[in-house]
Amino acid sequence: MRLIYFGNDYKYDTEAVMKLFYPAEKFEFFYCDDRAEALSLCGDGDCALMEKYLSGGMLTLAVTVHIGGSEESRSEEYPADTGDDLCKMELSKILYSCLSKLTGISSQWGVLTGVRPVKQVHKLTEKGLGREDVFKALREDFLVSDAKCRIAWETAETQRPLLEETARRGAKSFGLYVSVPFCPTRCSYCSFISMSAQGDAIKKLIPPYIENLCDEIRYTGRIARELGLTADSVYFGGGTPTTLSAAQLTRIMTTLEESFDLSKIREYTIEAGRPDTVTAEKLGAIREKGCTRVSINPQTLSEDVLKNIGRSHSTEQFFDAFRIAREAGFRTINTDIIAGLPGDTIESFRATIDGLIELSPENITVHTLSVKRSSNLNMEGGKSEVFENPASEMVEYANEKLSAAGYRPYYLYRQKNMVDNLENIGWAKAGHESVYNICIMEEVQTILAMGAVGSTKLMDTEDGRLERIFNYKYPQDYNNNFQLMLKRKDRIREFYAEKE
Numbered sequence: 001m002r003l004i005y006f007g008n009d010y011k012y013d014t015e016a017v018m019k020l021f022y023p024a025e026k027f028e029f030f031y032c033d034d035r036a037e038a039l040s041l042c043g044d045g046d047c048a049l050m051e052k053y054l055s056g057g058m059l060t061l062a063v064t065v066h067i068g069g070s071e072e073s074r075s076e077e078y079p080a081d082t083g084d085d086l087c088k089m090e091l092s093k094i095l096y097s098c099l100s101k102l103t104g105i106s107s108q109w110g111v112l113t114g115v116r117p118v119k120q121v122h123k124l125t126e127k128g129l130g131r132e133d134v135f136k137a138l139r140e141d142f143l144v145s146d147a148k149c150r151i152a153w154e155t156a157e158t159q160r161p162l163l164e165e166t167a168r169r170g171a172k173s174f175g176l177y178v179s180v181p182f183c184p185t186r187c188s189y190c191s192f193i194s195m196s197a198q199g200d201a202i203k204k205l206i207p208p209y210i211e212n213l214c215d216e217i218r219y220t221g222r223i224a225r226e227l228g229l230t231a232d233s234v235y236f237g238g239g240t241p242t243t244l245s246a247a248q249l250t251r252i253m254t255t256l257e258e259s260f261d262l263s264k265i266r267e268y269t270i271e272a273g274r275p276d277t278v279t280a281e282k283l284g285a286i287r288e289k290g291c292t293r294v295s296i297n298p299q300t301l302s303e304d305v306l307k308n309i310g311r312s313h314s315t316e317q318f319f320d321a322f323r324i325a326r327e328a329g330f331r332t333i334n335t336d337i338i339a340g341l342p343g344d345t346i347e348s349f350r351a352t353i354d355g356l357i358e359l360s361p362e363n364i365t366v367h368t369l370s371v372k373r374s375s376n377l378n379m380e381g382g383k384s385e386v387f388e389n390p391a392s393e394m395v396e397y398a399n400e401k402l403s404a405a406g407y408r409p410y411y412l413y414r415q416k417n418m419v420d421n422l423e424n425i426g427w428a429k430a431g432h433e434s435v436y437n438i439c440i441m442e443e444v445q446t447i448l449a450m451g452a453v454g455s456t457k458l459m460d461t462e463d464g465r466l467e468r469i470f471n472y473k474y475p476q477d478y479n480n481n482f483q484l485m486l487k488r489k490d491r492i493r494e495f496y497a498e499k500e
């Protein structure tokens, strides 16, 4: 589909709005200095024309959309000196209203298309706005529904005391991330860089990977100590770190505690996502080394759906793994589930939510599957149709039930390319919110990451500048180019020196 611009180049904002309605569509972009040329490009085939021009002393923002033979066009006038940011927002809203009229689709998040909607709430409250004014701004500026205003507001409220403590800990506090990108087998819906540890070739990769990871931990630890940086939280993610043996996990955790000062950390998480990797020996070992929070993920409590997604474990194994975690002494357990999995129904999803509430983990994280897989947006005979997307109803059910059961939303983010623009929400019982998840989502703290796929985020808390250092994505590349990659970590030293 063609996106044509006259008098503006608001590609980023308008493409994001287009993606709400046409997530799988590939767009071609045309920038015209001449209005006649822009108009001539629009009208032949599916396209959207975004215009900004002065006329009669006023600024006109106009959108014309042609989809499958149907046309919708709207325009608004503004004072001639209207700033760029406001123009982008207003043009996005005009485009949204045209597309909504043509397709019959509306998004509960309106034109708030970014990944982190809660940031917007924090920004507004920092300006001194109260609840009603924040709701008004979200509704009027971004067309957000009341339900989504409420969930974003509640999430921000839950986060506030934890973010205040993060601020108190200062610019030299950081989160530690250790990546173990291996899993016992690969789930069919997986979009992460994670390797099934089944084959011999991958099994051979693991011992040198652990050697290198420990070296990287020591190297980064030296820099952190030299700079006087203080660890605030630890997070082992992946993949599934518990794919490793108890001895391997102990080795990495020992290296970590020898290399960094962990005496002030608020939380220590290890993902044990796949129940088929959980044993009493492993959880006992990581508990002994100071891990306080584990994640054990059923994704669904339906056996049929588990088979559909190739998880190669049963619900019984999930319940066993959960019991083992409790017996190992874990007082904060997270369980991840996904709304909209293939073959899941409203009924089976409700049973999953109800079953988890009964089990009573301290955290329940409700993800939604990418719309590319969970729904069909089809163009036929010029009409855009969205077929049943049960994820919306599932998420609504989860929000209501979890809220009623005493869980509070504590972090929230959205995925791109979803027709219904749904969100992922971490729910927690009071006092069990994951500090690491909040800090990484709200981008308020440096993250020092180690291991393949790791991405270090250096955060200047004064001016909000964020700089990234990427590690190699795949374990083979990580092992093969290790010394070269290690040198990138020296940038941490320079970054903090520049701030002094």
Ligand code: SF4
Pocket (backbone or CB within 6 Å): 182, 183, 185, 186, 187, 189, 190, 191, 192, 194, 238, 239, 240, 273, 274
């Ligand atoms: S457990 Fe998670 S990271 Fe591993 S294959 Fe499955 S979805 Fe991917």
